[in-house]
Amino acid sequence: MTVLASIGWSVAAAAVVMGVTALVARRQGRVAVVDVAWGAAFAGAALVCGAGAVLADAGASWRTGVLVALVVLWGGRLSWHIGRRTAQHRGEDPRYEKLLGGTLAEVGMARAVRKVFALQGAIVPVIALPVSVGVVLSVRWWPVVVVGAAVWAVGLFFEAVGDAQLASYRSRPRDQRPPVLDTGLWAWTRHPNYFGDACVWWGLWLAGGLASGWVAGLATVIAPLAMTWFLSEATGAKLIEQTMMQRPGYPAYAARTSRFLPRPPRQG
Known part of the structure; x- marks a missing residue:
């Protein structure tokens, strides 16, 4: 598997996680659920890229295992922590109200997708570059x-x-x-x-x-x-x-x- 293919898998994983999160946000009526998906998106990207590298016999398998484990541990802990914290607050996070110019019900889902979910989905593969590149290189x-x-x-x-x-x-x-x-x-x-x-x-x-x-x-x-x-x-x-x-x-x-x-x- 090439570096570009691995980055592509990272992009796809981030898009899936953020897409599902957008649907959850629409159902709950608040954008703040994206914070829970942040760590999960990185974990998903690492797992997909790592699996692709192993199947293609690319990179060093031991380093791939280390990278995937580190990202999954970090991302899993972060999502669990934020999920437990946000479960205690049903309203919207003031940060997102300020960013969107109102609540999700007031501004509509299209603006939330453009300014939150699509943006964070695009950022994840950039931040995950050391992992998606590292798993396929020696x-x-x-x-x-x-x-x-x-x-x-x-x-x-x-x-x-x-x-x-x-x-x-x-x-x-x-x-x-x-x-x-x-x-x-x-x-x-x-x-x-x-x-x-x-x-x-x-x-x-x-x-x-x-x-x-x-x-x-x-x-x-x-x-x-x-x-x-x-x-x-x-x-x-x-x-x-x-x-x-x-x-x-x-x-x-x-x-x-x-x-x-x-x-x-x-x-x-």
């Missing part, structure tokens, strides 16, 4: 695969532990918790889950892209760069901060705590 530097898996593990730790600490904080009654979560990983970065997500994709780039050689590494580096930009400057941390800065205690927390990259909190 491994040039196997130690880089090991380093990539280690970076992925660091990312998953920050993401999973950060989510768990936030869930524990939110489970406490409002009058029994501080106005801002500033302990644990949240004392080192204001967005440990987003930082962890970025690390996951830098790890996958190392293991799937750079480990295949310089050409493959340069051709796929757009994936972690784009993901990091989305998480830190576009739809992730920067967007949330616009609202969080209005919360009592948050500006002081922001003054002493790094926005993205972890570091010890400033004193005083």
Whole structure:
């Protein structure tokens, strides 16, 4: 199986997942269900590309197994976590209301498909490039695969532990918790889950892209760069901060705590 064929399978998998999600959104009357499909779309793309590579006897089977396992573990955990969280809220996410200019019932399904489902479906194959390319190429530097898996593990730790600490904080009654979560990983970065997500994709780039050689590494580096930009400057941390800065205690927390990259909190 060629690189282009593998990328094509990734595109097809993303299209199927987002298409099904759009139908679910139409039935439920809210676009926010796409957040649950985000991790599932990557897992589906990795499984399809990995299966295609194995059937075509392309790439290194051991590295294919590693890449597929890492993406499925990350994507499965993310979809499960977001699904459990969104199940507690039946209304639309304010982010999507702002993006669409109203609720799904007000703006119609066509706008939601164009501005949400089609857009995210197009982004998935780009971010998944290190995986769809890596499964069909030979491994040039196997130690880089090991380093990539280690970076992925660091990312998953920050993401999973950060989510768990936030869930524990939110489970406490409002009058029994501080106005801002500033302990644990949240004392080192204001967005440990987003930082962890970025690390996951830098790890996958190392293991799937750079480990295949310089050409493959340069051709796929757009994936972690784009993901990091989305998480830190576009739809992730920067967007949330616009609202969080209005919360009592948050500006002081922001003054002493790094926005993205972890570091010890400033004193005083």
